[in-house]
Amino acid sequence: IMLLLGACHLFAPFPAQFTVTGPEHPVAASLGGEAVLSCHLSPRMSAESMEVRWFRSRFSEAVHVYRDGQDQIGEQMPEYQGRTELLKDNITDGKVSLRIRDVRPSDDGQYKCLFQSKVYYKEALLELEVAAVGLGSVPDIAVEGHQDGGVRLVCRSSGWFPKPQAEWRDQQGQHLPSASESSSQEAGGLFGTEIAIVLTERSSRKVSCRVRNPLL
Numbered sequence: 001i002m003l004l005l006g007a008c009h010l011f012a013p014f015p016a017q018f019t020v021t022g023p024e025h026p027v028a029a030s031l032g033g034e035a036v037l038s039c040h041l042s043p044r045m046s047a048e049s050m051e052v053r054w055f056r057s058r059f060s061e062a063v064h065v066y067r068d069g070q071d072q073i074g075e076q077m078p079e080y081q082g083r084t085e086l087l088k089d090n091i092t093d094g095k096v097s098l099r100i101r102d103v104r105p106s107d108d109g110q111y112k113c114l115f116q117s118k119v120y121y122k123e124a125l126l127e128l129e130v131a132a133v134g135l136g137s138v139p140d141i142a143v144e145g146h147q148d149g150g151v152r153l154v155c156r157s158s159g160w161f162p163k164p165q166a167e168w169r170d171q172q173g174q175h176l177p178s179a180s181e182s183s184s185q186e187a188g189g190l191f192g193t194e195i196a197i198v199l200t201e202r203s204s205r206k207v208s209c210r211v212r213n214p215l216l
Contacts, residue, residue, distance in 0.1 A: 105189030
């Protein structure tokens with residue numbers, strides 16, 4: 001009997017182990033639109049009976065939790081309630097996707113996708129890049145007095161995400177050094193920017209201000 005028990009123990013299957021893989025590059029999403037973050041198990045296996053948890057920097061900061069065959073809405077952070085959906089069409093193959101609706105500036109950044117069985121767990125790190133498309137205001141240029149023997153021009157624009165890049169150019173389209181540059185975060189998480197230049201008699205008399213989204 002002891003020999004039979006030993007043989008059974010010798011050939012008992014080991015707990016299934018796996019890795020979790022997400023996209024190699026950041027996932028882009030437009031402010032106010034939808035984002036879809038995907039991850040999958042390797043080797044391929046069903047995740048129906050596993051816990052699938054999406055969270056930010058802390059395990060307890062749940063973006064979406066799936067456990068016991070259903071979504072655990074009560075465990076979500078308040079800012080994600082009503083905005084997420086776990087796409088489970090391919091969960092039997094170990095593939096899931098998280099849809100985030102009405103994307104906000106605060107959604108930008110890192111996410112973790114965790115699969116947990118009864119005996120094992122692994123996670124993958126993903127990056128979401130949020131960009132405001134078509135929301136930045138037209139740059140406004142104003143004369144604001146004299147400085148260093150010249151005229152100080154200030155260019156302002158607001159409603160950007162992420163923080164925009166601003167620059168001055170001459171009539172040939174060449175970059176001009178700025179006298180100062182600053183940015184601030186406005187209500188709703190969007191950014192405003194301000195850039196100044198001092199024009200002297202030796203400077204180009206025709207300049208333009210360009211503000212753009214660094215992700216677009």
